[in-house]
Amino acid sequence: MDTDIQQQPQSNDNSEQGYPAAKKERNDILIECVDLSLYYGDKRALIDVNLDIPRHCIAAFIGPSGCGKSTLLRCMNRLNDLVEGVTIAGTIKIDGVDIYHPNYDVTSLRRNVGMVFQKSNPFPKSIYDNIAYGPRIGGITKKSQLDEIVQRSLHRSALWEEVKDRLDDSALGLSGGQQQRLCIARAIAVEPKVILMDEPCSALDPISTEKIEDLMILLKENYTILVVTHNMQQAARVSDYTVFMLLGKVIEFDLTDNIFQNPSQKETEAYIGGRFG
Amino acid sequence: MRDFWKSGDPYAWLTGAALVFSLLMVGGLLLLIITKGLGFFWPSRVVVITLKDGSKYMGQEAGSEFIPTPEARDSAKKYRIRLKIGNRDIYGLDFKWTNNDEIATTTYPPDALVIERTEWGNMYGFITAIKDGEKTLGVQDASTDMLKTLLPENKKLRKKITAIEKDDLGGISTQIEQLRLQLNTLEKEGKQSQTQRVKSDIEALEKRYNDKELTLVKLKQSLGAIHVVIRSVDGMVKELPMGSVVRVYEPNNMGVPAKTGVYVSKFWEFILEQPREANTEGGVFPAIFGTVFMVLVMSIVVMPFGVLAAVYLKEYARQGLMVKIVRICVNNLAGVPSMVFGVFGLGFFIYGIGGTIDVLFFKSSLPTPTFGTGGVLWASLTLTLLTLPVVIVSTEEGLAAVPQDIKYGSLSLGANRFETLIHIIIPAAMPGILTGLILAIARAAGEVAPLMLTGVVKLAPSLPIDTNFPFVHLERKFMHLGFHIYDVGFQSPNVEAAKPMVYMTTFLLIVIVVFLNLTAIRIRNHLKKKYTSSVF
Ligand SMILES: Nc1ncnc2c1ncn2[C@@H]1O[C@H](COP(=O)(O)OP(=O)(O)OP(=O)(O)O)[C@@H](O)[C@H]1O
Ligand SMILES: [Mg+2]
Numbered sequence: 061m062d063t064d065i066q067q068q069p070q071s072n073d074n075s076e077q078g079y080p081a082a083k084k085e086r087n088d089i090l091i092e093c094v095d096l097s098l099y100y101g102d103k104r105a106l107i108d109v110n111l112d113i114p115r116h117c118i119a120a121f122i123g124p125s126g127c128g129k130s131t132l133l134r135c136m137n138r139l140n141d142l143v144e145g146v147t148i149a150g151t152i153k154i155d156g157v158d159i160y161h162p163n164y165d166v167t168s169l170r171r172n173v174g175m176v177f178q179k180s181n182p183f184p185k186s187i188y189d190n191i192a193y194g195p196r197i198g199g200i201t202k203k204s205q206l207d208e209i210v211q212r213s214l215h216r217s218a219l220w221e222e223v224k225d226r227l228d229d230s231a232l233g234l235s236g237g238q239q240q241r242l243c244i245a246r247a248i249a250v251e252p253k254v255i256l257m258d259e260p261c262s263a264l265d266p267i268s269t270e271k272i273e274d275l276m277i278l279l280k281e282n283y284t285i286l287v288v289t290h291n292m293q294q295a296a297r298v299s300d301y302t303v304f305m306l307l308g309k310v311i312e313f314d315l316t317d318n319i320f321q322n323p324s325q326k327e328t329e330a331y332i333g334g335r336f337g
Numbered sequence: 338m339r340d341f342w343k344s345g346d347p348y349a350w351l352t353g354a355a356l357v358f359s360l361l362m363v364g365g366l367l368l369l370i371i372t373k374g375l376g377f378f379w380p381s382r383v384v385v386i387t388l389k390d391g392s393k394y395m396g397q398e399a400g401s402e403f404i405p406t407p408e409a410r411d412s413a414k415k416y417r418i419r420l421k422i423g424n425r426d427i428y429g430l431d432f433k434w435t436n437n438d439e440i441a442t443t444t445y446p447p448d449a450l451v452i453e454r455t456e457w458g459n460m461y462g463f464i465t466a467i468k469d470g471e472k473t474l475g476v477q478d479a480s481t482d483m484l485k486t487l488l489p490e491n492k493k494l495r496k497k498i499t500a501i502e503k504d505d506l507g508g509i510s511t512q513i514e515q516l517r518l519q520l521n522t523l524e525k526e527g528k529q530s531q532t533q534r535v536k537s538d539i540e541a542l543e544k545r546y547n548d549k550e551l552t553l554v555k556l557k558q559s560l561g562a563i564h565v566v567i568r569s570v571d572g573m574v575k576e577l578p579m580g581s582v583v584r585v586y587e588p589n590n591m592g593v594p595a596k597t598g599v600y601v602s603k604f605w606e607f608i609l610e611q612p613r614e615a616n617t618e619g620g621v622f623p624a625i626f627g628t629v630f631m632v633l634v635m636s637i638v639v640m641p642f643g644v645l646a647a648v649y650l651k652e653y654a655r656q657g658l659m660v661k662i663v664r665i666c667v668n669n670l671a672g673v674p675s676m677v678f679g680v681f682g683l684g685f686f687i688y689g690i691g692g693t694i695d696v697l698f699f700k701s702s703l704p705t706p707t708f709g710t711g712g713v714l715w716a717s718l719t720l721t722l723l724t725l726p727v728v729i730v731s732t733e734e735g736l737a738a739v740p741q742d743i744k745y746g747s748l749s750l751g752a753n754r755f756e757t758l759i760h761i762i763i764p765a766a767m768p769g770i771l772t773g774l775i776l777a778i779a780r781a782a783g784e785v786a787p788l789m790l791t792g793v794v795k796l797a798p799s800l801p802i803d804t805n806f807p808f809v810h811l812e813r814k815f816m817h818l819g820f821h822i823y824d825v826g827f828q829s830p831n832v833e834a835a836k837p838m839v840y841m842t843t844f845l846l847i848v849i850v851v852f853l854n855l856t857a858i859r860i861r862n863h864l865k866k867k868y869t870s871s872v873f
Binding site: 137139142144167168170171173174175177179181182183184185193194197198243246247250 | 655740742743745746747748749750751752753756760761764765
């Protein structure tokens with residue numbers, strides 16, 4: 061699936077902001093941000109963000125600290141709603157549906173858009189209950205069905221072999237990397253379309269990081285993954301698209317290869333070249 | 338020297354010393370209570386002293402003190418001893434002080450007998466005979482053995498009598514009372530057929546009552562027929578009805594194992610039996626029961642209220658000036674003197690709510706109040722108010738300690754705020770919530786003042802739970818260990834004799850508070866282990 065995206069003919073002579081994806085057919089676009097702005101009180105944290113992210117790809121968000129990557133990610137599942145004093149202008153459409161529409165059901169959005177956080181945050185429950193939590197909330201009560209979901213999610217997150225004998229042990233007894241993969245398993249247990257990952261590897265050792273990167277590439281087949289990272293190599297390794305942000309603005313959005321080898325904006329070049337950030 | 342101060346060591350020593358000082362104070366307190374209280378049940382020797390003027394006294398040694406005389410240099414040798422001479426029905430006093438220089442001889446007769454009675458305190462003397470009416474059953478040694486064989490049966494009989502008096506007769510009479518009230522209202526409403534039925538019910542009950550009363554009289558007769566003849570050391574003879582004898586032993590004739598037996602049996606009596614003689618003898622079971630029951634009712638009420646209030650304050654309320662003011666008020670509530678809560682409980686719960694309940698539901702029994710007077714429910718609710726701030730504050734702290742991460746984790750899986758609260762936040766905050774419960778229990782179990790206004794009594798006729806429908810009687814007055822201490826120690830007719838009882842009761846109260854707390858702490862630690870064993 062991913063391959064056909066990368067084989068798209070690309071034009072490197074994009075004007076100001078080049079959106080190669082925009083040239084794809086409309087039904088391949090999953091997430092569409094239109095003139096999205098966000099204010100924390102008076103402070104503007106996102107400025108007129110326009111993005112079209114296709115299905116079944118990995119999009120990496122890079123940029124210096126405080127530029128609004130996490131904020132943008134949290135807009136996708138409306139987790140910013142809980143912060144007091146937040147106002148949002150513009151729209152985000154997922155599958156063509158405006159998720160900020162007043163009648164939109166936020167809980168169903170969050171079932172469609174899962175999230176993995178920077179610090180692994182397993183619930184203080186057993187491994188089994190952690191993964192079964194989402195499905196249970198969604199109304200699945202049958203034990204056989206839950207068993208199957210748990211098993212499938214653990215298989216997909218490459219954790220099954222490590223925990224299959226200790227499903228009833230506390231999830232807090234797992235290692236940091238295992239906990240993060242558990243969180244991924246927990247997120248995919250509710251069958252979302254999109255998985256948001258906010259610096260999922262920043263607290264992990266290189267081996268765990270590699271495992272998670274492999275996992276992301278595997279998951280791409282079934283999910284669309286938006287990942288924030290400060291690790292340039294990581295972005296280059298795993299992502300199909302890269303979004304470079306600066307001070308609340310999207311400076312450049314393009315295929316990862318283009319961004320890293322041939323950026324069209326000089327800020328991007330400076331950042332990737334390590335001159336600031 | 339300056340180096341010494343600069344090294345910072347003195348401050349370590351200072352803090353350490355403060356800790357040691359505090360521990361010593363607590364340890365000293367416990368030691369005092371234990372030494373004064375635990376010896377109380379040990380059957381000490383019975384001594385007979387003959388004074389130089391020829392008079393004789395018999396009793397158990399109960400302390401001695403020096404008499405300071407400034408002129409005499411050997412004042413250390415001059416002291417006086419205190420004897421518990423008992424036989425209050427004969428002498429009127431329990432204790433006698435005697436100076437050591439007045440004593441001619443001291444002996445420990447092996448057949449000296451201690452008799453614990455249901456009234457008038459201990460009796461000290463020698464058994465001469467046992468009589469059944471005019472018939473003599475045995476004399477001297479034979480009578481001692483006979484007495485010992487008679488006692489267990491005696492005890493059984495007495496148990497039977499109290500059971501009939503309390504449970505059967507009490508139950509029947511409350512039933513009759515209820516039916517009478519029903520009859521009154523029915524007659525007013527003029528419902529003939531039902532009136533007839535109720536009347537026949539009452540008659541049936543009355544007949545049962547009379548039958549029971551007859552058996553009771555018979556039992557009492559069989560208990561009262563046998564008499565024990567006791568001669569005191571100064572030659573007076575007293576006939577004790579067998580029914581009033583609780584326990585008999587000859588301490589001068591007993592080895593350590595036998596004495597331990599008496600000790601254990603007295604100890605269990607103390608914990609499991611009813612009090613006797615204005616609370617100065619016998620057990621404290623109703624007080625233990627009342628204390629624990631009241632604390633339990635309080636816990637059951639305070640937990641939901643406190644937790645819900647804290648959850649609202651922390652999770653739902655808009656954090657602003659209003660919430661800040663509410664928090665300050667809650668914190669200050671914890672510092673209000675407990676008596677103020679007592680007055681509030683009396684005015685609001687008892688006269689206000691209780692009075693209204695009586696008017697609405699127990700009209701037929703007015704002017705005798707049912708809920709409009711002190712009771713275990715009102716006392717528990719008053720203590721609930723008293724302990725509510727503690728629970729709210731610790732629950733809020735517990736909620737604050739739950740990481741935001743897992744809250745967001747739950748929300749991002751499609752759970753709404755309420756589901757997140759129930760499934761994730763509250764369970765994770767459980768250690769904090771239980772800390773609040775522990776503090777609340779500690780505070781409530783030791784509180785006496787507000788209870789005196791809201792339903793504690795020195796002697797409650799029945800426990801708040803019994804075999805009569807509806808089994809739990811929250812309107813009943815109850816006994817409480819804290820109040821028991823005050824009553825026995827300062828309000829009883831025989832304060833001096835009751836002193837060890839005060840220490841014993843205090844010891845028991847401490848043990849119960851510690852026990853309740855330990856239980857809660859164990860639950861908390863269990864939960865803590867479950868929720869916070871993070872490995873990285
Ligand atoms: N809850 C909040 N209230 C007010 N301002 C906030 C809040 N969260 C973030 N901000 C501000 O919004 C801006 C963007 O923050 P954001 O967390 O999105 O940055 P980021 O790109 O994720 O940075 P980092 O790489 O350090 O995680 C920052 O200037 C930050 O100070
Ligand atoms: Mg961030």
